Amino acid sequence: MTTTSQATSSDPTTYTVVCRLDQVEREGGVVALVGGAAVAVFRTYDDEVFALDNYDPFSRASVLARGIVGTRGDISFVASPMHKQAFDLRTGHCLDDAAVRVPAYDVQVTGDGQVLVGGVRSNS
Numbered sequence: 001m002t003t004t005s006q007a008t009s010s011d012p013t014t015y016t017v018v019c020r021l022d023q024v025e026r027e028g029g030v031v032a033l034v035g036g037a038a039v040a041v042f043r044t045y046d047d048e049v050f051a052l053d054n055y056d057p058f059s060r061a062s063v064l065a066r067g068i069v070g071t072r073g074d075i076s077f078v079a080s081p082m083h084k085q086a087f088d089l090r091t092g093h094c095l096d097d098a099a100v101r102v103p104a105y106d107v108q109v110t111g112d113g114q115v116l117v118g119g120v121r122s123n124s
Contacts, residue, residue, distance in 0.1 A: 040065035
């Protein structure tokens with residue numbers, strides 16, 4: 001995975017190029033180092049791309065990128081490979097325990113298929 005910083009012209013936020021979209025399997029995830037943090041980048045069946053912190057707060061292990069990507073109704077989620085708690089890919093909120101969440105990151109996919117990860121989003 002590539003980890004070079006780049007600012008986009010439409011947004012002053014610094015983004016890190018982490019991989020090409022075709023390097024992330026549909027309904028799968030990869031891990032990239034972004035600003036010193038292990039970030040899990042996910043691709044849904046419909047080619048939407050999301051990024052969450054890779055740390056699973058239930059198992060206390062950096063494993064979320066190896067989780068199962070799926071949907072509950074209209075919510076795309078990743079289920080931890082350890083204890084199967086599901087995290088909303090848009091917000092990082094745990095669907096099984098409302099008191100728990102993981103940080104969610106801004107993501108962009110460029111016209112030539114590069115996946116860029118920005119800073120942590122507000123999880124409201």
